[in-house]
C-alpha cells in the first residue's frame with residue numbers, strides 16, 4: 350500500500366511538474382536600459398492656466414496619487430528642471446490646493462507605513478505599522494470600504510506592490526517588512542489591478558528568485574482566481590480584462606526601459622478599471638485607484654538630486670494621464686498628495702547660476718514638513734485648506750457614501766492564511 354501510494358505520488362508529482370505552467374515563473378527580466386538622470390520623456394503642460402473644476406455630478410471614480418517623499422520643494426525642484434520656474438507641472442494645474450500635516454501616532458516625523466495607513470484608513474498609527482492602530486486593531490482602508498460597496502480597485506506603484514504605501518490600502522500587518530504576508534493579503538483582497546514590482550514576494554523560496562518561506566506560489570494562486578499575470582510591458586498591453594497582476598521586477602522597479610513607465614501603468618489600469626462589464630469586475634465601472642510615485646522618496650534618502658527630479662517628473666506624467674481621463678469622464682475625483690517629505694530639501698541660491706536654485710539636502714531621512722495637496726473634480730473643494738492626513742480618506746468616505754469611517758475591520762474578514 351505504501352509502495353502504491355509512493356508510486357501514485359511520484360506519478361502525480363511528475364505529471365504536475367510537467368504540466369504546470371512554469372514558463373511564466375521562469376521569466377527573466379531583461380536588463381534595464383537608460384539613464385537615471387534622463388528626463389527627456391517629460392512633456393509639461395503647454396497651457397499653465399489653472400483647470401476649471403468640474404463641480405457637479407456623482408463621484409463614480411476616485412484616483413488618489415501619492416508622491417512618496419514629495420514635499421513642496423521636491424515639486425519646485427522638478428518644476429525648475431521640467432518646465433522652468435515660470436511654468437507649471439501637471440499637478441500644479443489642479444484647481445483646488447491644500448496643505449497636509451503628516452505626523453504619525455508615535456512620532457512627529459512619520460514613515461511611509463504610518464502615513465500610508467493615515468491616508469488609507471483614516472487613523473494614526475505607529476511608524477512601521479500597516480492598516481491597524483498601535484494596539485493591533487485592523488481598520489478598513491478606503492479601498493476596502495469602497496470595494497464592499499461594489500467599487501473596483503487598483504494599486505499602481507514603482508516600488509514592490511507589497512511596499513508600505515500600496516500595502517496600506519489592502520493589507521493589515523504589524524510590520525511593514527512582512528511583505529510575504531502583505532502580498533498574500535493583497536491577493537486575498539482581490540485588488541482588481543495591481544501593477545508594480547516585487548515578484549520575489551509572490552514566489553516560493555527557491556523558485557526563480559522567490560523568497561516566500563511558506564513555499565506558497567501566489568502567482569499560481571492568482572491565476573486560479575482568474576487573474577491575468579504580466580511580467581513585461583508587452584504582456585501588460587495584451588491584457589484586455591481584469592483582474593490583472595503585473596509584476597515588472599523581482600524587487601522595486603528600475604523605472605528604466607523596458608519596464609512600463611508609471612504613466613503607462615496608470616493609463617492601462619484606468620482603461621481596465623473603466624471598461625463596462627467584464628467577467629470578473631462588477632458591472633458598473635466605479636473604481637478606487639491609488640497611484641504611487643514610490644521612488645521620489647528613495648532618491649530623497651540618497652540625496653540624489655537628478656533622480657529626485659526624474660522620479661517627480663515620472664509621477665507628474667502619471668498625473669497627466671489621470672487628469673486627462675478625469676476631464677473627459679467628469680465623474681472622477683482626483684487627489685494628488687504626498688505621505689511625507691524626504692531629505693529635508695531646501696532650495697538655495699546658486700552662486701554660479703543666479704537664475705536657478707540649487708538643491709540643498711539636510712538629511713538622509715524623512716522630515717516633518719507639511720506636504721502639498723492638489724485636487725480636481727466633483728467633491729474636490731472639500732480638500733482645500735490645512736488638513737490632517739487622516740482626513741483625506743475620511744473626506745473621500747463622506748463624499749462617496751461610506752457611512753462609517755474610520756471603521757474597525759471585522760477580525761474574520763482580515764485575510765489570513767492560517
Ligand SMILES: [Zn+2]
Pocket residue numbers: 418461646647650691715
Ligand atoms: Zn522613506
